[in-house]
Amino acid sequence: MRFSSNVKLYVLLLVVGIFLLLGYVYFSFFSERLNRDIPVDEYQKNNRLLYKQPSVLVGRTDVVTVTPWLASIIWEGTFDPVLVDNIYKPMNLTIATTVFAVGKYVSFLRDFLETAEKHFMVGFNVRYYVFTDRPHDVPSVNLTQGRHLSVIQVPGSNRWQEISARRMEIIQTTIESQISREADYIFCLDVDSKFHARWGAESLGRLVAVIHPGYYEQTRGSFPYERRPASMAYIPMDEGDYYYGGxxxxxxxxxxxxxxxxxxxxxxxxxxxSIEAAWQEESHLNRYLLYNKPSKVLSPEYLWQDFKAKTKEVKVIRFSGVIKNYAEVRPNV
Ligand SMILES: CC(=O)N[C@H]1[C@@H](OP(=O)(O)OP(=O)(O)OC[C@H]2O[C@@H](n3ccc(=O)[nH]c3=O)[C@H](O)[C@@H]2O)O[C@H](CO)[C@H](O)[C@@H]1O
Ligand SMILES: [Mn+2]
Structure with a gap:
């Protein structure tokens, strides 16, 4: 009895031993495989990206940098351009840029395009779509590699309000007919403006709007939203986030x-x-963005006006509307 119980014990120990051995062999093999499967990123190892350590405690405190629905508000000092470029440039993105130059506004094109070449999405593929009724007056501007310009003829008008507002329709139909196949992102910009500093990939997002420089210090009740309930752009006095620029x-x-x-x-x-909203498509844009929140908001650095003195929170003016003689450039006043 005693003998056989000893045998049983030995057999049990042997079985346990075999299992332990098998387990060891299996796991050491498996972990070796695990290690082998972890890709060693040679590229990262050889091209180290060095940038300032991000801080959790120190940053801009003089401005709000996030909306209550958690979209970033982009100000100088909230992003690292080296880091941003390093993330977006390898994606080989194409950025469409629409600009309307109808009637005398064609005279703004040269400065717009020349300054865009210096500051707008530098290093990306950019496709400019210039909409004009005067294709022969579109200046020839040297474009850097990866950048392309096409001219699309559109009708003129004797009302500036109509020219400005019809941009929505023309952009819509041009996205349908070509831009959807030719670009990843799109920016639709006013032509009576110049770039003065970097406007880069930090501005990319699903739906991006810019805070109008004239109203960011005001309360929602004094925003020039459309206030007539009969208009489809109507926004009641007690609603509204920001006043966005058209x-x-x-x-x-x-x-x-x-x-x-x-x-x-x-x-x-x-x-x-028979209703035209207070600020045409800008009013409709504001109404749309109230109920379809933008995923990224650009600070007024990205839409300034030359006649406006720089304020202390605006560290860099990136894009600014030029001073123009309305009576001289518009078809009506
Ligand atoms: C800074 C800002 O947010 N500006 C908006 C504001 O006034 P703005 O005074 O900036 O309007 P604007 O005269 O620049 O017109 C808007 C744009 O329409 C085009 N255009 C206009 C007239 C013309 O004869 N030919 C022509 O090509 C051109 O691209 C111009 O940049 O309100 C407009 C709507 O009323 C638009 O929403 C503008 O984007
Ligand atoms: Mn303008």
Whole structure:
């Protein structure tokens, strides 16, 4: 009895030993495989990206850098351009840029394009779409590699309000006919403006809007939103986030497409009811963005006005509207 119970014990110990041995062999083999499967990123090892350590405690405190729906508000000092470029440049993105130069506004094109070449999305593929009724007056500007310009003829008008507002419709139809196939992101910009400093990939997002420089210190009740309930652009006095400028709409081509389609539709419904919103497409844009929050908001650094003195929170003016003689450049006053 005693003998056989000893045998049992030995057999048990042997079995346990074999299992332990097998386990050891299996796990050491497996962990070796695990180690072998971890890719050693040779590229990263040889091209170290050195940049200032991000801080959790120190940053801009004089301005708000995030909206209550957690979209970033882009100010100088909130991003590292080296880091941003390093993330976006390898994606080989194409950025569409639409600009309207109808009637005498064609004279703003040269400065717009020349300064864009210096500051706007440098190092990216950029496709400018210039909409004009005067294709022969489009200046020839030297474009750097990867940048392309096409001229698209559009009708003139004797009302500036119509020219400005019809941008929505024309951008919508041009996205349908070509831009959707030719670009990843799109920025739609006012032509009566110049770039003065970097406007780069920090501005990329699903739906991007810019805070109008004239109203960022005011309360929502004094924003020039459309206030007539009969208009499709109506915003009640106790609603509204920011006042966004109509001089810039940006984002994924698909998201900007939906925005232009909706705003165009609402503008036409208004027109059918003989209503023109207070600030045309800008009013419709503000209404759209109130209920379809932008995923990224650009600070007024990205839309300044030359006649406005720089304020202390604006460290860099990146894009600014030039001073113009309205009576001279517009077809009507
Ligand atoms: C800084 C800003 O947010 N500006 C907006 C503001 O006034 P603005 O005074 O900036 O409007 P604007 O005269 O620049 O017109 C807007 C744009 O329409 C085009 N254009 C206009 C007239 C013309 O004869 N030919 C022509 O090509 C051109 O691209 C111009 O940049 O309100 C407008 C709507 O009422 C637009 O929403 C503008 O984007
Ligand atoms: Mn303008």
């Amino acid at each position: 001089a810039m709409i940006g984002g994924f081509v698909e998201d900007v497409y939906t925005l232009t389609k909706v705003c165009r539709h609402r503008f036409e419904v208004d027109a059918g009811n």
